[in-house]
Amino acid sequence: MSQVLADTLPQAPVAVLSGPSFAADIAVDRPAGVTLACADPVLGARLEQAIGSARFRVYLSDDVIGAQLGGVLKNVLAIACGIAAGKKLGNSMRAMLVARGLAETVDLGLAIGARLETFLGLSGIGDIDLSCNSPQSRNMSLGIALGEGRSLADVLGERITVQEGVHSASAVAALADRLGVEMPIAQRIDRILNHGADPDREFESLMALPFGVERAVVPWLRRGTNLA
Amino acid sequence: MSQVLADTLPQAPVAVLSGPSFAADIAVDRPAGVTLACADPVLGARLEQAIGSARFRVYLSDDVIGAQLGGVLKNVLAIACGIAAGKKLGNSMRAMLVARGLAETVDLGLAIGARLETFLGLSGIGDIDLSCNSPQSRNMSLGIALGEGRSLADVLGERITVQEGVHSASAVAALADRLGVEMPIAQRIDRILNHGADPDREFESLMALPFGVERAVVPWLRRGTNLA
Numbered sequence: 001m002s003q004v005l006a007d008t009l010p011q012a013p014v015a016v017l018s019g020p021s022f023a024a025d026i027a028v029d030r031p032a033g034v035t036l037a038c039a040d041p042v043l044g045a046r047l048e049q050a051i052g053s054a055r056f057r058v059y060l061s062d063d064v065i066g067a068q069l070g071g072v073l074k075n076v077l078a079i080a081c082g083i084a085a086g087k088k089l090g091n092s093m094r095a096m097l098v099a100r101g102l103a104e105t106v107d108l109g110l111a112i113g114a115r116l117e118t119f120l121g122l123s124g125i126g127d128i129d130l131s132c133n134s135p136q137s138r139n140m141s142l143g144i145a146l147g148e149g150r151s152l153a154d155v156l157g158e159r160i161t162v163q164e165g166v167h168s169a170s171a172v173a174a175l176a177d178r179l180g181v182e183m184p185i186a187q188r189i190d191r192i193l194n195h196g197a198d199p200d201r202e203f204e205s206l207m208a209l210p211f212g213v214e215r216a217v218v219p220w221l222r223r224g225t226n227l228a
Numbered sequence: 229m230s231q232v233l234a235d236t237l238p239q240a241p242v243a244v245l246s247g248p249s250f251a252a253d254i255a256v257d258r259p260a261g262v263t264l265a266c267a268d269p270v271l272g273a274r275l276e277q278a279i280g281s282a283r284f285r286v287y288l289s290d291d292v293i294g295a296q297l298g299g300v301l302k303n304v305l306a307i308a309c310g311i312a313a314g315k316k317l318g319n320s321m322r323a324m325l326v327a328r329g330l331a332e333t334v335d336l337g338l339a340i341g342a343r344l345e346t347f348l349g350l351s352g353i354g355d356i357d358l359s360c361n362s363p364q365s366r367n368m369s370l371g372i373a374l375g376e377g378r379s380l381a382d383v384l385g386e387r388i389t390v391q392e393g394v395h396s397a398s399a400v401a402a403l404a405d406r407l408g409v410e411m412p413i414a415q416r417i418d419r420i421l422n423h424g425a426d427p428d429r430e431f432e433s434l435m436a437l438p439f440g441v442e443r444a445v446v447p448w449l450r451r452g453t454n455l456a
Contacts, residue, residue, distance in 0.1 A: 020323030030318035031435055033328065035442055054435050057324070059442035090258035091358060095248030096285070099354030100261065106348060116344065120334060121442045125353050126327030130319060133361045207259055207282050214263055214287035214349045 002064050013043055016067045017051070017058075019122035020130035026056065033057035035123035037067035059122060066114030069105060070124040074131040075139045075165030076172060076186050077101040081132040082143020083192070083199050097185060098132050103214075104183040108172070111179045139165040146192065146199050166193045184209055230292050241271055244295045245279070245286075247350035248358035254284065261285035263351035265295035287350060294342030297333060298352040302359040303367045303393030304400060304414050305329040309360040310371020311420070311427050325413060326360050331442075332411040336400070339407045367393040374420065374427050394421045412437055 002014045019034030026032060036051070036058045038044035044060050052058035061067055080101065081094045105128070106119045118124055134140055142163045145155040156163070173190035176183045188206055191197035230242045247262030254260055264279070264286045266272035272288050280286035289295055308329065309322045333356070334347045346352055362368055370391045373383040384391070401418035404411045416434055419425035 020327070021320050022318065025318035025320040030321060031324065032318075032320035033324035033439070048439075052439060057435070057439045059439050061442045090250065090253035090260075091362065092249050092253040092260035093258060095354045095358035096259065096261035096350065098357045099248070099348070099350045099352070102348055102353060116348075118442075119348065120327070120330055120344075122324065122327045124327075125330060125357075126323045129326045129353075129357050129360075130323035133357075134319065207285070211261070211276075211280060211285045211287050214289045214346075 001068060013038070013040055014064060015044065015047055016064055016123075018067050018071045018127065019059075020126045021056075022130070029055050031055050031057070033059060033122050033126070035059050035061050035067050035118075035121055035126075037061040037064045037118075037123070039064055061118060061121065061123075063115045063118040065112055066109050066118030067123040069109050069112075069114060070119065070127045072164075072168045072172060073101065073105040073108075073186065074128045075163070076169045076189050077105075077128055078131040078134070078137060078139040079143035079146075079163075079165045079169070079193070080185050080189050082135070082140040082145075083147035083189075083203065084143075085135060085140070086144040086147020086149075087199075087203065089203075094132065098128060101132075101185050102128060104181075104185060108176055108179070108181050108183060111181050112175075138163050142166075152193060165189070170194050229296060241266070241268055242292060243272065243275055244292055244351075246295050246299045246355065247287075248354045249284075250358070257283050259283050259285070261287060261350050261354070263287050263289050263295050263346075263349055263354075265289040265292045265346075265351070267292055289346060289349065289351075291343045291346040293340055294337050294346030295351040297337050297340075297342060298347065298355045300396045300400060301329065301333040301336075301414065302356045303391070304397045304417050305333075305356055306359040306362070306365060306367040307371035307374075307391075307393045307397070307421070308413050308417050310363070310368040310373075311375035311417075311431065312371075313363060313368070314372040314375020314377075315427075315431065317431075322360065326356060329360075329413050330356060332409075332413060336404055336407070336409050336411060339409050340403075366391050370394075380421060393417070398422050 005014050015038040017034055017036050021032040021034055036048055039062055048058045048060055080097050084093045102125055138161050142155055169190040172186045184206055188202040192199050192202055233242050243266040245262055245264050249260040249262055264276055267290055276286045276288055308325050312321045330353055366389050370383055397418040400414045412434055416430040420427050420430055
């Protein structure tokens with residue numbers, strides 16, 4: 001979205017607010033913490049002052065790209081966790097999807113110029129943790145229905161709310177393909193949601209992948225390639 | 229534990245297996261993934277071959293120190309998340325505790341020679357995510373009881389199982405004090421569990437902390453100080 005803004009409103013400064021913050025919590029003044037990313041530290045500090053409070057904690061960052069990625073991937077990973085839950089694969093499996101999903105989010109992030117530490121923060125693991133543990137949320141409940149064997153058309157047909165993850169999976173998979181980043185979970189969720197693949201078969205092939213070394217960041221990713 | 233082993237069995241090679249893996253899941257062959265950390269890559273690969281399977285995925289690491297820390301802090305953070313749940317502070321607050329708890333775990337880890345990326349893995353955020361989302365687990369349920377206003381003595385008196393987090397909080401707080409690492413969540417949980425502090429007051433003071441920049445890793449930590 002920051003790139004869309006830069007294209008359409010080139011003179012406007014851009015700031016990104018993202019993090020684990022259910023509207024139902026914020027509305028009744030329950031505590032929450034979010035990331036506010038802005039390339040201009042003076043503007044960032046002013047926004048932090050204007051928005052932040054003891055109940056709504058606003059943590060500053062200058063990683064505008066990285067702060068946007070957690071909010072996209074969380075929906076895709078929540079669908080993956082939902083499928084696992086619908087298939088009754090257990091919470092250990094769900095936690096594995098969170099950790100390995102975070103790892104592939106980091107790989108994509110580094111490829112488009114984000115910084116590793118952003119993903120350790122509120123807009124990264126904070127938001128992913130919340131979405132992947134919210135069975136009642138739109139995206140995870142969609143995954144649960146798919147995992148229980150219902151068809152995508154059936155589930156989407158009876159809903160009026162948006163499942164961002166369906167569109168995000170497509171955009172993420174296209175970006176990963178273009179940049180040569182392996183995202184075993186996100187790419188499978190895209191195949192299930194947008195290309196008619198069978199959830200059972202995709203999950204079996206996910207589990208059949210070799211495991212090897214835990215953090216296999218591709219060396220050229222470490223140098224930080226940019227999207228442009 | 230690796231240091232205890234090195235002291236008591238100096239000739240024995242050490243490997244650490246840690247990650248989100250409920251015994252109840254493993255027992256019925258549900259999928260799980262864990263970190264296997266070993267300084268010797270040949271031994272590590274042999275252990276991976278011996279233990280790993282398509283259902284029990286074993287990811288190799290050589291960060292023996294880092295792989296042990298998630299399993300310690302998860303219990304402390306699960307108690308913190310339990311207190312928040314018992315006080316009905318909402319899931320946004322719980323996710324904030326997970327993200328900020330991970331950040332202070334990383335700070336402690338870097339101070340004792342662990343690597344940042346380990347905490348993005350199964351033994352790090354994977355295990356923390358599982359424990360902090362398991363209200364029925366020993367540590368989180370202890371926190372829930374405390375958050376609901378029951379006394380620690382009451383809760384511990386009626387249990388025969390161990391709440392590792394009570395002892396871990398004490399060890400973590402002592403280590404953080406010695407190394408000059410700020411751990412706002414873990415140090416408060418230690419005060420609540422081991423020094424009679426009031427959960428309400430500790431949570432209010434946690435929320436009153438300034439927020440500022442998201443990843444405020446102390447510069448000397450970046451250089452990687454060792455415990456010894």
